[in-house]
Amino acid sequence: MEKLKIGVIFGGMSTENEVSCVSANSVIKNLDRSKYDIYPIYISKIGEWFKVTNIIENKKILIDNIVEVLKSLDVVFPVLHGLYGEDGTIQGFLKLLKIPYVGCGVLASSIGMDKVYTKIVFEKAGINQTKHIYLRKKNDNYIYVDEKFNEKVLELHDITKIIIEKLKFPMFIKPSNSGSSVGISKANNLEELQKAIIEASKYDKKILIEEGIIGREVECAVLGNENVISSCIGEVKSADEFYSYDAKYNNQESKTIIPAEISESKSKEIQELAIKAFKAIDGKGLSRVDFFIEKDTEKVYINEINTLPGFTNISMYPKLFEQIGIPYSLLLDKLIELASV
Numbered sequence: 112m113e114k115l116k117i118g119v120i121f122g123g124m125s126t127e128n129e130v131s132c133v134s135a136n137s138v139i140k141n142l143d144r145s146k147y148d149i150y151p152i153y154i155s156k157i158g159e160w161f162k163v164t165n166i167i168e169n170k171k172i173l174i175d176n177i178v179e180v181l182k183s184l185d186v187v188f189p190v191l192h193g194l195y196g197e198d199g200t201i202q203g204f205l206k207l208l209k210i211p212y213v214g215c216g217v218l219a220s221s222i223g224m225d226k227v228y229t230k231i232v233f234e235k236a237g238i239n240q241t242k243h244i245y246l247r248k249k250n251d252n253y254i255y256v257d258e259k260f261n262e263k264v265l266e267l268h269d270i271t272k273i274i275i276e277k278l279k280f281p282m283f284i285k286p287s288n289s290g291s292s293v294g295i296s297k298a299n300n301l302e303e304l305q306k307a308i309i310e311a312s313k314y315d316k317k318i319l320i321e322e323g324i325i326g327r328e329v330e331c332a333v334l335g336n337e338n339v340i341s342s343c344i345g346e347v348k349s350a351d352e353f354y355s356y357d358a359k360y361n362n363q364e365s366k367t368i369i370p371a372e373i374s375e376s377k378s379k380e381i382q383e384l385a386i387k388a389f390k391a392i393d394g395k396g397l398s399r400v401d402f403f404i405e406k407d408t409e410k411v412y413i414n415e416i417n418t419l420p421g422f423t424n425i426s427m428y429p430k431l432f433e434q435i436g437i438p439y440s441l442l443l444d445k446l447i448e449l450a451s452v
């Protein structure tokens with residue numbers, strides 16, 4: 112049988128370029144050579160596209176005509192995290208070129224990337240989530256956007272007044288479009304809240320402020336198009352106060368526990384919610400859905416959905432499926448099978 116030509120696109124113009132390279136390395140290593148011819152394509156931080164001729168030695172050639180290169184492939188696997196990769200832009204590009212690609216389509220990718228819009232969809236689906244407020248930066252001021260999308264322009268001082276009337280500390284302040292915890296801070300008081308809003312606004316005009324949940328952080332992987340399956344549940348135990356960039360990628364003290372030590376009924380509840388969330392955003396292919404279990408109440412809160420989760424050998428997504436008997440290479444086969452335009 113003729114081998115399928117698989118393009119693996121990685122790097123990208125986001126804050127997660129490096130993380131994507133690590134993920135792609137694992138994907139490329141684990142793709143079954145007897146089934147696929149692999150074409151690694153690197154996008155630099157400034158958006159140049161390269162054909163990678165030797166991944167270990169990092170040898171690459173600038174691509175002159177990307178459309179031509181992409182059109183010569185059977186399936187593209189965008190192993191990109193964050194903006195211009197996980198947000199629907201590359202998906203739109205591939206769709207326009209009629210090239211089948213792995214994972215979520217344009218809509219699900221854009222919703223999943225934008226934390227404000229993810230919240231709107233989850234709310235509509237009736238999935239429990241933490242109380243939150245949505246702001247937009249406008250020059251030196253901020254626009255407070257209420258639940259009905261009414262807007263009010265305010266100074267930082269006045270906007271924080273509204274926030275502390277509505278939400279309890281600790282709070283999490285996030286750029287709406289972010290990933291790998293970049294630009295996210297935890298605030299325990301008014302001063303930290305103000306600083307955190309200024310920090311988040313460096314990454315995105317849209318800012319999400321959430322009430323913090325005290326409890327455990329658990330994750331569930333899903334796979335499928337129409338018939339969606341879920342993995343077992345994994346728990347992350349952050350070495351830091353929260354799962355920051357450093358805790359995720361640098362601090363060896365952060366741990367993942369697979370399967371999470373939770374009851375069977377809690378596990379089932381989370382698996383069902385993960386599939387529901389995936390369907391609610393119109394997901395396809397894969398996603399990792401992240402939750403909190405509140406310490407005092409055992410209540411489950413959805414945190415977010417990652418439409419292109421980390422894909423290194425030790426990443427949660429492949430490990431969760433490995434645990435239920437789907438090894439990494441087979442998982443890649445299934446994702447490629449599920450790929451469509």
Ligand SMILES: Nc1ncnc2c1ncn2[C@@H]1O[C@H](COP(=O)(O)OP(=O)(O)O)[C@@H](O)[C@H]1O
Binds near residue numbers: 323
């Ligand atoms: N509402 C919250 N309550 C408690 N911890 C939170 C909350 N929101 C975020 N966190 C912490 O911050 C981390 C990063 O937030 P998250 O929304 O998952 O952003 P990212 O998309 O960058 O992963 C989470 O893994 C968690 O440790």
Ligand SMILES: [Mg+2]
Binds near residue numbers: 401
């Ligand atoms: Mg997260």
